Amino acid sequence: MATATMRVSSSPFSAPPLRSPFRRVAPSRRAVSAAAAGGAPPTVLVTGAGGRTGQIVYKKLKERAGEFAARGLVRTQESKDKIGGGDNGVFIGDIRDPASFAAAVEGIDALVILTSAVPKMKPGFDPSKGGRPEFYFEDGSDPEQVDWIGQKNQIDAAKSIGVKQIVLVGSMGGTDLNHPLNKLGNGNILVWKRKAEQYLADSGLPYTIIRAGGLQDKDGGVRELIIGKDDEILKTETKTIARPDVAEVCIQALLFEEARFKAFDLASKPEGEGTPTTDFRSLFAQIATRF
Template sequence: MEMATRVTLISSPSLNGYKRSPISLPFFLPFHQRKRSSRTLTVVAMADVPLSTVLVTGAGGRTGQIAYKKLKERTDQFVARGLVRTPESKEKIGGADDVFVADIRDAESIIPAIQGIDALIILTSAVPKMKPGFDPSKGGRPEFYFEEGAYPEQVDWIGQKNQIDAAKAAGVKQIVLVGSMGGTDLNHPLNSLGNGNILVWKRKAEQYLADSGIPYTIIRAGGLQDKEGGLRELLVGKDDELLQTETRTISRADVAEACIQALQIEEAKFKALDLASKPEGVGTPTKDFKGLFSQVSACF
């Protein structure tokens, strides 16, 4: 765990009700501001603040990229790491030294990325591909397939199990796992894509995490949208109850933010929840994530 140093400015001499303003070093007060100020500013050093090292796996994916970027922007709280499958994906997200290249299906290959981290955000997932030749003008539905070796059983079950095992062996303190709503229905259309039973294997990995003993948050996201985050009221539920409403979707940015908030909020631990949002402009954009996570009971 790395450390960050902060200072606090105390406006004096009226110490009763003084204002604190945490800032990062170095701090320099411009001379012209000092001359105009009738108060004395005292710089008080605070204790070093521990930073949490967080690994995002699937950092080359559309949601993973957002989560990794958000962590990188919060240098006063986190040391970010990313894990991607190919060197091309590493370059796509900036090619920094904190991005590791490994195959989650190979348990040994992911160990270097996980060693020394405090928390893990799992955003890896099998991705179905559309079979070529589909012509929407002719009606019908497209057909999908999974590449050899990249079926949900191998990625969403074995790959996620490997990550959980490695994290437990390394003493990781918390895991946030992103899954999908729909897992209560074996006949859900997602299971039929490429005959992959993707929700079945995702639920199997979720149960494995819940049984691991590691503090966890499982976020079963609704339909993912490539829209700006922070603009909608988020909704939580259990057992796919949100699928019976009109609020079945959520932006990838909001999912990424929920993952990071879950690392900082005690009420998010040992919980599995469905997550969706109201349409933009309906309701109040969610800012209170503690209150959001508190709406769900602590169980799988």
């Protein structure tokens, strides 16, 4: 895999905008800020910003304030306090209720969706007695409500204001109805995630769908990233990826035309094997087909 120094192409946000477009930028390791080019940086909303991966995406966008104006959507005040309670860019809302997050979506240029239903372990499991734990989803927070209806609501809201791109983070395994993740709490979580992905692909909006492998709480930027299609990566030994790497791919997808209208699986080689990925344009260009 090519790992040349990253170059930034013209932004996918060059179409006539509702607010401010990404500007054409000169080749460099990092994008020249839209503000420096004479315009306001594009506003990017991260939903699920209180989650373990969402927090990283939001933080990375905040660190690139010259390139992006970051917003976050969380469900509770506790989550808001966790990522910056005094930050006016963090909104509280429920993705199942479009009216509750309308203010967060208003005026955005791009949307990064990191919301997901979370299974909970039933009480009483004792690992010393063997067997497997059982899981459940809280009422109203099952995959159908969160991963399908909640994501559909976000896509509809973004489309209604003419958003220029949506990056949606899903999961590998969606080609297998019998995948173990579908059995957790009998939630069919991958089924509902795939339905939302298809809805986004059919929406007409520019999209990037990232189906991440097993998420790991490790440092990012130190591994060679691997992309694929149709769960082929699951047949290999490289099925995992660090959360910061997923977060970085989300942001890089906003910068390159090669990432638009594409869905792909994402994992990485073990640390020390291969060369850490820095050329994201080449990474995205490997996927020629759409959904």
